[in-house]
Amino acid sequence: MLALLQRDLRLALRAGGGFGLGLAFFLILATLVPLAVGPQPDLLAPIAPGILWLGALLACLLSLxxxxxLDAEDGSxxxxxxxxxxxxxxxxxKALAHWVTTGLPLTLIAAPLSLLLFLPGQALPWLALSLAIGTPALSWIGTxxxxxxxGLxxxxxxxxxxxxxxYIPTLVFGAxxxxxxxxxxxxSTPLALMGGVTLGCVALLPFATAAALRVNLR
Known part of the structure; x- marks a missing residue:
C-alpha cells in the first residue's frame, strides 16, 4: 500500500497530474474576482466564502x-x-494521493489568497479547517x-x-x-455535517469505485 501511494504521488507530480494546474487555477480565480467585481471590501467580503470554496472545488475537478x-493506458x-x-x-x-497533491496544497494556500477577497481575519481558521475536512470528500468522490x-x-x-x-453538499456546508x-x-453544525459527508465518502466510495472498475475491466 505504501509503495502504491508513493507511485501515485510521483505520477501526480508529473505531467498529467494537475498538481500545479489546480494551484494556478485557484490563484487566477482569487485574482480575477476582485478585478471583475471591483476591489471593494463591502462587495467582496460577503461572497468570499462561496468564491473560495467554489475555486477549491473546481481546482480539484481539473485533475480527475x-x-x-494513466493506469488504463499503460496496463497498470x-x-x-x-x-x-x-x-x-x-x-x-488513489484518492489519498489526489488529496495530498491537490486538496492539501489548496488548504494551505487558501488563507493567503483569501486576503485578496477581503475575508475577515476571524474566518481564516474556519476556512482552513473547513477545507481540511471537506476536500477529502472531493477527492474520494472524484476518484x-x-x-x-x-474507459470512455x-x-x-x-x-x-x-x-x-x-460535490454540492460539501460546497454548501463548507461555504x-x-x-x-x-x-x-x-x-459547529455545518462543520459536523460536512465531516459526516467526508466520513461517509471515505467509508463507502472505495467499494463503489472498485465495483465500477471491475465493470469497466470486463
Missing part, C-alpha cells in the same frame, strides 16, 4: 480525468485488479467518478456532469462554515 486513465489497472492488494484499497490510496468514466473517450465532460452534483466564522456565529 487522469486519475485512472489490469495489474492492480489482480494484485494481492484489494482494489478497494487501491482506490483509497469514484473517474472510475466510472475510465472524451469522458472529461461526462465526469464533470457526474461529479459536480455530488456556510466560513460564512458563519466571518460573522462570528457558531459554525
Amino acid at each position: 480525468d487522469r486519475l485512472w486513465a 489497472l489490469d495489474l492492480l485488479a489482480t494484485a494481492p492488494v484489494p482494489l478497494e484499497g487501491a482506490a483509497s490510496v 469514484f467518478g473517474a472510475a466510472l468514466t475510465v 473517450k472524451r469522458g472529461s465532460l461526462l465526469l464533470s456532469l457526474l461529479v459536480l452534483p455530488l 456556510e462554515v466560513v460564512r458563519r466564522g466571518a460573522e462570528g456565529l457558531d459554525a
Whole structure:
C-alpha cells in the first residue's frame, strides 16, 4: 500500500497530474474576482466564502480525468485488479494521493489568497479547517467518478456532469462554515455535517469505485 501511494504521488507530480494546474487555477480565480467585481471590501467580503470554496472545488475537478486513465493506458489497472492488494484499497490510496497533491496544497494556500477577497481575519481558521475536512470528500468522490468514466473517450465532460452534483453538499456546508466564522456565529453544525459527508465518502466510495472498475475491466 505504501509503495502504491508513493507511485501515485510521483505520477501526480508529473505531467498529467494537475498538481500545479489546480494551484494556478485557484490563484487566477482569487485574482480575477476582485478585478471583475471591483476591489471593494463591502462587495467582496460577503461572497468570499462561496468564491473560495467554489475555486477549491473546481481546482480539484481539473485533475480527475487522469486519475485512472494513466493506469488504463499503460496496463497498470489490469495489474492492480489482480494484485494481492484489494482494489478497494487501491482506490483509497488513489484518492489519498489526489488529496495530498491537490486538496492539501489548496488548504494551505487558501488563507493567503483569501486576503485578496477581503475575508475577515476571524474566518481564516474556519476556512482552513473547513477545507481540511471537506476536500477529502472531493477527492474520494472524484476518484469514484473517474472510475466510472475510465474507459470512455472524451469522458472529461461526462465526469464533470457526474461529479459536480455530488460535490454540492460539501460546497454548501463548507461555504456556510466560513460564512458563519466571518460573522462570528457558531459554525459547529455545518462543520459536523460536512465531516459526516467526508466520513461517509471515505467509508463507502472505495467499494463503489472498485465495483465500477471491475465493470469497466470486463
